[in-house]
Amino acid sequence: MPGKLLLVEDDRFILNPLGRLLGLQGYHCTLVVTAEEAWRALESEAFDLMLLDIGLPDLDGVSLCRRIRTKHRLPIIMLTARDAAMDKMIGLEVGADDYITKPFDPQEVVARVRAQLRRSREYSAEAGTKNQIALGRLVVDADAHDAFLDGQPAHLTAREFDLLSLLARHRGRSLERGWLFEQVWGYDAELGIKTLAVTIRRLRCKIEDNPDDPKYLLTVRGYGYKLVGASE
DSSP: OOOEEEEEOSOHHHHHHHHHHHHHTTOEEEEESSHHHHHHHHHHSOOSEEEEESOOSSSOHHHHHHHHTTTOOSOEEEEEETTOHHHHHHHHHTTOOEEEEESOOHHHHHHHHHHHHHHHHHHHTTTTSOOEEEETTEEEETTTTEEEETTEEOOOOHHHHHHHHHHHHTTTOOEEHHHHHHHHHSSOOTTHHHHHHHHHHHHHHHHOSSTTSOSSEEEETTTEEEEOOTTO
16 A cells, blocks of 8 residues: 655656656655655655655755654665665664665565565554563563563664564574575575674664673574573
């Protein structure tokens, strides 16, 4: 089912064709060219997903993403230059769910948008199942699409919840890095393992008392990660 998209890009030669492309797929697109316009749009109506360029004239996309994550949890796909590997990593660090490099294949954009919306709706559809996984003080709650530590919400992004929920469903099992990335992101990526590591770090900062000495989300050296109860 198509959704409402917010496209934030200051280059009209990219923004307008992108809006037309996604509009032909049935999405309702709001097009803006500055960070301030994007913030006003988010404050005035609900969107299902945002495509956000890093290079904006008034505030860079990374700073805007960081600001958005203080209040909004919609999926965010960053648009970055092909050689801007550091921008990609910083964008993921502050809460972006995915990135697309310029120049991009139009069909790749459509596929990434569909994948993000499908995953977001799959978890939203789980509301009402009272599906919780408790690991001592940490509870992964599918109804809330969030995790709670001592009853306090972690305010996870959609991608962070996807990853934590997958680990929780395989509680106590060591899961290989490549498999985790493919299951959560749905494709192979040039920076796949680094992207996963960044998301793991963000998760630890939200669900651990001390992210440098994790008790729940553990690294399995040379292999991957596993989620355990703090006493296991």
